[in-house]
Amino acid sequence: MPSIFDELESTLQANGPAPMVDRLCQELRERKDYHGLFYGMLLKKRMELGLSAVQVGKAEDLPKEVLDPYEETIRHAARTIGKMYLDDGDIAGAWPFYRMINEPKPIADALDKVEPDDSEGFQRVLEIAWHEGAQPKKGFDLLLKRFGICNAITTLGQAFPQDPEVRRHCVQRLSRALHEELRERVGADIQRREGSVPDAKRVKDLLAGRDWLFEDEFAHIDVSHLGAIVQFAIHLPPCEELQLAIDLCEYGMKLPPKMQYGGEPPFDDQYRDYRTYLQTLAGTSVEEGIAHFQAKAEQANAEDTMPAEVLINLLVRLNRHRDAVQAYGRYLAQADARQLSCPSLQELCEKAGDYQPLVEVSIRRGDLVNYAAGLLQAGK
Secondary structure, eight states: OOOHHHHHHHHHHHHOHHHHHHHHHHHHHHHTOHHHHHHHHHHHHHHHTTOOSSOOSOGGGSOHHHHHHHHHHHHHHHHHHHHHHHHTTOHHHHHHHHHHTTOOHHHHHHHTTOOOOSSHHHHHHHIIIIITOSSHHHHHHHHHHHHHHHHHHHHHHHSOOSSHHHHHHHHHHHHHHHHHHHHHHHHHHHHHHHSSOOOOSSHHHHHTTOGGGGTTSOOSSOHHHHHHHHHHGGGOOSSHHHHHHHHHHHHHHHSOGGGSOOOOTTSSSHHHHHHHHHHHHTTSSHHHHHHHHHHHHHHSOTTOOHHHHHHHHHHHHTTOHHHHHHHHHHHSTTSOGGGOSSOOHHHHHHHHTOOHHHHHHHHHHTOHHHHHHHHHHHTO
16 A cells, blocks of 8 residues: 555656645645644645745745735634644644734633643643733633642742733732632631621621731731732722722731731831722822822932832822822932833823923933923923
């Protein structure tokens, strides 16, 4: 019985290149050699375009008249092969082809249906979703569900998302997960001592009137998890999870002093300062919250710009752009803007619709370019 190699050669000799390539693609499809089939489809197009059967160099080096149809074939082949892999349930196989043509949606849709398991294949799917960015929200959900809060905190801390929506999603999931863990454990402690558990969905309601929960210098959850998630929570918008994070702060404030780790200004009184920040974001005692962080900026050493950066970021989050401009001029006029974590003065002036502060600060800094730019913009 002739081998497929013999058959391909005889087909070429008897019928020519096109039938031979068709037979090649048929064989690759039957074998489910989708990777090979992709290149077989490209070979077929090269024959149609009169190009060399052996591709040398990059596709973009081809003449314009053949480049466009060849690139369209690449896109079509990638979609075709990607779908074949997905039809077989192979997300990892499909991903390189959809990534090649920058069309991640079919992969994102497939990832939405994935549930975590112990297989090596799941680990690769998790990498595609989270680390390679195919569906980071789903990737984080899978990570949290499969490996737990500790691993999720570590992962988020190592690669904090730049996309605000992804960042918000991850912090919301973590805040809810830790709050639920804390609520269950505090509830179990109350049941053990009181014989029943109050019907409460919030930790703050379970803590009310029960200072004895902390008498044994005991924490119901890992305090490193608590500290990390409270820090992440400053990225939350007003939402239910923001209120849950405030609950976490209030729990932390009741912990024995040895379990409350000191932070860096302006969050040196860790849980109390974070609670104030989060409450301000939530619209509770806004003026008091701003005054609290303004006082922190006033007390900071000239070299320590972080309290002022936190104040400015808070004011921006509250849409208090004119106040943010004033704070920048007061505390950060001499700071290197490239080293700051808050918006630049130029950005703040644009948000406030007032460029005069840029002119004034530029004079103090001896910055002729921004002085001229500020004058020009202010005059419009």
